[in-house]
Amino acid sequence: MTEPDPLPELQAFLDELHQTLASDLTGDVAHYIPELATSDPHTFAISITTKNGRTFQAGDVDVPFTLQSVSKPFSYALALQDIGCAEVLQHVNVEPSGNPFNSIRLDEGRSVPDNPMINAGALVVSSLLLGKHQEKAFERLLDLLQDLTGKPPRINLNVLQSENSTAHRNRAIVYLMRNLNMLDQDPEKTLQLYLQQCALEVTCADLSMMAATLASGGVHPLSGQRIFDPAVVRAVLSVMYSCGMYNSAGDWGFRVGLPAKSGVSGGLMAVAPGQMGIAIYSAKLDAHGHSHRGVLACQRIAERLGLHLFSASGVLR
Numbered sequence: 130m131t132e133p134d135p136l137p138e139l140q141a142f143l144d145e146l147h148q149t150l151a152s153d154l155t156g157d158v159a160h161y162i163p164e165l166a167t168s169d170p171h172t173f174a175i176s177i178t179t180k181n182g183r184t185f186q187a188g189d190v191d192v193p194f195t196l197q198s199v200s201k202p203f204s205y206a207l208a209l210q211d212i213g214c215a216e217v218l219q220h221v222n223v224e225p226s227g228n229p230f231n232s233i234r235l236d237e238g239r240s241v242p243d244n245p246m247i248n249a250g251a252l253v254v255s256s257l258l259l260g261k262h263q264e265k266a267f268e269r270l271l272d273l274l275q276d277l278t279g280k281p282p283r284i285n286l287n288v289l290q291s292e293n294s295t296a297h298r299n300r301a302i303v304y305l306m307r308n309l310n311m312l313d314q315d316p317e318k319t320l321q322l323y324l325q326q327c328a329l330e331v332t333c334a335d336l337s338m339m340a341a342t343l344a345s346g347g348v349h350p351l352s353g354q355r356i357f358d359p360a361v362v363r364a365v366l367s368v369m370y371s372c373g374m375y376n377s378a379g380d381w382g383f384r385v386g387l388p389a390k391s392g393v394s395g396g397l398m399a400v401a402p403g404q405m406g407i408a409i410y411s412a413k414l415d416a417h418g419h420s421h422r423g424v425l426a427c428q429r430i431a432e433r434l435g436l437h438l439f440s441a442s443g444v445l446r
């Protein structure tokens with residue numbers, strides 16, 4: 130069955146959107162990871178992949194960047210898939226925290242981090258993956274990335290080393306959580322797995338394919354491989370919707386209405402379930418740590434294609 134055209138002039142719309150935002154260099158590149166401060170602020174890419182694998186792109190879609198926090202939905206999905214939802218929920222909650230991604234505020238009473246999209250929650254997910262797979266945990270993540278992108282995975286060792294040498298806050302979070310028995314693996318090994326997943330490299334084209342796999346309920350749009358169970362995808366998208374954009378998740382949900390995840394390198398992915406995956410890369414960030422142009426571009430795409438989950442219409446609905 131052929132897929133309906135998302136919008137006859139979608140390619141022209143993306144070209145125009147890219148051109149309109151090309152000169153907008155508002156925001157700042159991440160400085161707390163020194164290597165990310167060297168990112169080219171001009172690089173700008175938009176990529177959309179439909180659930181059937183049709184791709185619409187504009188700009189520097191083949192320039193690699195590190196996943197950073199955009200890796201979190203995928204490591205969470207892997208944990209749900211390999212360990213099971215009930216078990217994972219006992220260790221990481223699914224409640225929006227209203228705090229920035231790197232918040233060190235922990236609810237000592239409940240002894241679980243608020244959600245897996247903030248650093249504390251993602252570190253506990255790393256510890257769960259370590260507990261399950263031991264020294265093979267990173268390999269599991271690499272295999273997953275390979276299935277999602279169709280390419281051998283790459284890690285940016287400069288970014289890894291750079292973040293490792295300045296990861297004082299993440300180190301503090303993981304050691305504090307270990308002290309509170311919120312994780313049971315070695316804190317340093319847990320941190321290393323987390324930093325490794327953050328340093329994995331993708332292109333904007335790859336990221337839209339990864340988002341499209343989530344949009345299609347876990348089946349890869351090109352290979353047809355079932356990568357995640359539908360229940361895992363539903364869980365991941367729910368958490369991305371309520372927590373993926375941290376302390377601007379409410380505003381994002383109101384305006385854009387799509388599950389999304391951003392990373393401090395400037396990657397942003399949004400998922401229109403049953404329709405398409407959207408990815409944007411632009412290194413300059415807003416005050417919440419989201420790609421400035423990524424937020425703008427995604428807002429405009431969602432508006433133009435009627436993608437807000439609570440609107441009655443949508444181009445592919």
Ligand SMILES: NC(=O)CC[C@H](N)C(=O)O
Pocket residue numbers: 196197198199230231248292299324327391392393394418
């Ligand atoms: N928001 C992000 O992308 C944060 C990821 C980064 N590696 C950190 O832990 O600080």
